[in-house]
Amino acid sequence: MxxxxxxxxxxxxxxxxxxxxxxxxxxxxxxxxxxxxxxxxxxxxxxxxxxxxxxxxxxxxxxxxxxxxxxxxxxxxxxxxxxxxxxxxMERMNAVEEVNTSAGVAVAQSGALLQRIQERVEQEDHIFPLDLGARGSCTIGGNISTNAGGNRVIRYGMTRDLILGLEVVTANGTVLHGLRRYIKNNTGIDLKQLFVGSEGILGVITRAALRIFPAPSERRVTLCALHSFEQVSSFLGMARRRLGGELTAFEVMWNEYYRLTIERVSGVVRPLPTHHSFYVLIEASANNAERIQADLEELLEGAKDENVVLDATISTSKASAAAMWGIRDSTLELSRTFPYASRIGFDVSLPIDRMNEYVNAIGARTKAIDVRAFAIVFGHVGDGNLHLELHHEHTPDRREDFEKLVYNITGEFGGSISAEHGIGILKRPYLKISRTQEEIETMRTIKRALDPNNILNPGRIFTL
Amino acid sequence: MxxxxxxxxxxxxxxxxxxxxxxxxxxxxxxxxxxxxxxxxxxxxxxxxxxxxxxxxxxxxxxxxxxxxxxxxxxxxxxxxxxxxxxxxMERMNAVEEVNTSAGVAVAQSGALLQRIQERVEQEDHIFPLDLGARGSCTIGGNISTNAGGNRVIRYGMTRDLILGLEVVTANGTVLHGLRRYIKNNTGIDLKQLFVGSEGILGVITRAALRIFPAPSERRVTLCALHSFEQVSSFLGMARRRLGGELTAFEVMWNEYYRLTIERVSGVVRPLPTHHSFYVLIEASANNAERIQADLEELLEGAKDENVVLDATISTSKASAAAMWGIRDSTLELSRTFPYASRIGFDVSLPIDRMNEYVNAIGARTKAIDVRAFAIVFGHVGDGNLHLELHHEHTPDRREDFEKLVYNITGEFGGSISAEHGIGILKRPYLKISRTQEEIETMRTIKRALDPNNILNPGRIFTL
Known part of the structure; x- marks a missing residue:
């Protein structure tokens, strides 16, 4: 240049x-x-x-x-x-341009911070349900380009499900004016789907029309202790049946995550003792506080009767709900209590009926490389998504060995090597574990058709 | 050949x-x-x-x-x-191959009838929520290729939202083995999105992994009479707030649809008198019958107090619920009571706050062509989708004039000329009303890249 x-x-x-x-x-x-x-x-x-x-x-x-x-x-x-x-x-294109509650849509420029959009929509007694830990610094354009997931996927879906329309500029400068505002629009190839989750390699998103929803006025959180993954799985089924559309989060923490967060992260409360094998955080939202309370109590009573849940506590205030979420939201803080060189993060999807076996396999097989290696595991089990942070005491040059091992195990279990974080450059060597050669070749065909000079985020996802 | x-x-x-x-x-x-x-x-x-x-x-x-x-x-x-x-x-590839309730997935070959899939999943106390009048003869492959909508979009989304993975054969015979079973899978361009709704011009779908959900055990239907579209719109807001995730359908019938169905279709009941301007059918589903009943009663009480709803009836049995749905599901039967040459069907999306004005504009401006022309209107107002059947007494050669007029009005109101039916060949001349030239050109680029010899459903959506 x-x-x-x-x-x-x-x-x-x-x-x-x-x-x-x-x-x-x-x-x-x-x-x-x-x-x-x-x-x-x-x-x-x-x-x-x-x-x-x-x-x-x-x-x-x-x-x-x-x-x-x-x-x-x-x-x-x-x-x-x-x-x-x-x-x-995109930092200068950061305006929330419109919030229309009767049409159920908000329009934002792609550089708008997620939290700014959330707060603006909340002023109208509505919610934009996408939510993740980075809310205060991530932008909606980045969320769309990576098809971000987060905490409420179980109820509202991924970012893709929240997009009504996109304005996009393609590689040669063509503006696709696709900022439409209705759910149903079967008029040819749905181009916006190409740009959601493709990490910016096919176009630059400049504006988005987003789905918003009436804000549920009441919210309760319960934290539960369980002794096996089979119980976690049964409990998910019970929660789905009992809470239906009220269920807005079902987050699972393996013992190491819960215990180490309580022990190492400052300012975190301890709603339950730290010796249990699994902890489940459930959030239920609706407009009727008594009913949510009754539903959660019945759910927990039933689960205790059937020995599915060992111990549980329900939030009694916004503060106690926030304190329980605080444990689950301390992933970055917990991570930072360990040296950077000794930790490797993973974000995988798996069929729920294979999750426990998978985590056990990771635990056993990483010990072959480093006998002191251990995994901190947590995730959105209701969406089939686990986050896993592997800790080892080796020098950083063994990093690749651990990555290969974990991704290969993920492939053996029929999982996805990236549930919500995307591929970028770091996961590129492992893409072939989750996508066939024919799929990757078809992705290349589309990239070449829309960006023949390969100028947009080249080398992300795959090389040409 | x-x-x-x-x-x-x-x-x-x-x-x-x-x-x-x-x-x-x-x-x-x-x-x-x-x-x-x-x-x-x-x-x-x-x-x-x-x-x-x-x-x-x-x-x-x-x-x-x-x-x-x-x-x-x-x-x-x-x-x-x-x-x-x-x-x-695809009629020989019609098997429902797997129903896995713990993973929340059913796998079917693309020639499987929608109703066959529904019934198979119901045997496991689950539902595959896609539902439309043609359930007994349409195939899941067709549903996916056209991104079918139907009656429960307000709760479960379009077909696109129900697809976990697809197996597809592209134009040169390449098989894309994308039959994955998890919600979260951010591993490159999400190819399956290209094949959903693109009417078979990019590939032939051979198998699909579908999302299934626990079956709500209880269901109630209420039919309500209202006197203005403003009331319909307010009532939708009230229903969304009161029922939340229980709301599984919000269907609106303009007077002509309701009255003429009662008058002309045999075997249809008359739950409410036929002189009201608007009729709304609400379906609520959950596991607790008393609660649904209480919710609907409170919703109707509030709506009557505020003069939003004039009259209403709630189903007391499966039979009475089916009878109310029977009115809404008689679209084809009602249509057939008029001569084929005199009716033209439309399927449009619009911002809800412009719907009434739109319908009035159609009524007024079609009379300029035929003073006796009138429209029968009904639709999924909660999804922004109206179906409209225009009746006229002209010879069939005026058909195009009516089509042009209605689609042009749709364009003026910022609507989509096809909400859920697609473009095919019949709506091709009007695609440019809902998509910009740049969007259509980008669709062509993708078609040329994936099907360079133009052998798959050529001429559907657009010509090359």
């Missing part, structure tokens, strides 16, 4: 939108752990869709590759620039 | 799978109204995915176009063969 190209970018956008040299802050090329990559040659911060279009048109003609950045909270090295890529930051 | 080609098809499949000449029954080239098109040169009925793959490989090499057929219940002339196309009928 030449100086001439920078000048041309400044011409088609405006000079303040294009940062170079010393004006480029470290945050544009630094990951969550503070590691930096090579400084990009330019950071472009468009303020309008038209500017994104002009920029991509220029980059496409000059074959200059672009990395699109949202909140940089991803975990697979999708958003950090590779050498020779310019950064396209 | 030569005789040599037929022989080659018989070689790669088997002789009984390839029908020609007098062996081709009329049902393969006849629409729902009994109209026939030109007899296809061959009807191929593969029994395995491998056979579909071999067939498409052959057709692709010889550039012989193929029409894939499910239950032929579509309304846009998508499934009838054009001249020179062979028919690929």
């Amino acid at each position: 030449s100086h001439g190209f920078v000048s041309r970018m400044r011409e088609v956008l405006d000079s303040t939108s294009v940062l170079t040299g010393a004006d480029i802050d470290e945050r544009y090329y630094q990951d969550l752990a503070g590691n930096v990559v090579a400084k990009p040659l330019a950071v472009v911060r468009p303020g309008t869709t038209e500017q994104v279009s002009r920029l991509l048109c220029l980059c496409n003609q000059a074959k200059v590759p672009v990395t699109t950045q949202g909140g940089l909270t991803g975990l697979v090295r999708g958003g950090l620039p590779n050498t020779n890529e310019i950064v396209l930051s | 030569s005789h040599g080609f037929v022989s080659r098809m018989r070689e790669v499949l088997d002789s009984t799978s390839v029908l020609t000449g007098a062996d081709i029954d009329e049902r393969y080239y006849q629409d729902l109204a009994g109209n026939v098109v030109a007899k296809p040169l061959a009807v191929v009925r593969p029994g395995t995915t491998e056979q579909v793959s071999r067939l498409l490989c052959l057709c692709n090499q010889a550039k012989v176009p193929v029409t894939t057929q499910g239950g032929l219940t579509g309304l846009v002339r998508g499934g009838l063969p054009n001249t020179n196309e062979i028919v690929l009928s």
